[in-house]
Amino acid sequence: MMKLSTLSGILLCGLFSLTTFTSQSQCANEILLVVATTDAGDQTFWSITNDLNELIASGGPYANDSASDIVLCLEDGCYDFNMFSETGWNGGLATIIYADSILGLGFGNQPFDSFSFGVNAFGCGGDLPEGCTDQEACNFDPNAVVNDGSCVYPGCTDPEALNYDASAGCSDGSCQYEEPCSLNTITLTMLDTFGDGWNGATYMITQFGNAISEGTLVEGEFDVVELCLAD
Structure with missing residues (x-):
């Protein structure tokens, strides 16, 4: 089975062409790139450059409203993932995965955008934003990628209530109170x-x-x- 190793960075008639392949046995680190498009797939292009600004891989365009899995072979080191189009990816998403962990993620909302990531390397400037990633939590952070354990959940926040929850982060209107005696x-x-x-x-x-x-x-x-x- 052949794995994609290097793609040409030459733009030909608006398209990036695939040029170089290598066998799986030569692959140092198998990286999965997932490109998800919206209605701007035909304008979705990307490239990967190393810390010497050398072109390592590139691709695009893609079908609208699609998801493409691309297998890359990368050496240990720091990389930049570059996203570009005429108007931005318009909500499209690029996710880089290695050993079941997300190395990088970007939305490409500008005509040119980029993020850094490292393969078995640190200090690459691509640390993923941390925060609460649970949409059910009071402090859900839509920009967070890594859950930092800070999530707090709704409950009764009134200490005078019968069902007061000291761990609740915000009120959900569920507080119950003892009714005054009318007898x-x-x-x-x-x-x-x-x-x-x-x-x-x-x-x-x-x-x-x-x-x-x-x-x-x-x-x-x-x-x-x-x-x-x-x-």
């Missing part, structure tokens, strides 16, 4: 002289044979319970 407010005081709670003993208040309140003193010398009882 008779009764205060029940539970005491324990030893100060270690009731040790499993409980109280129960019934009306017409039905339990309307029950509980226990879990620990300590005393506790207070507010009850709402009818006449």
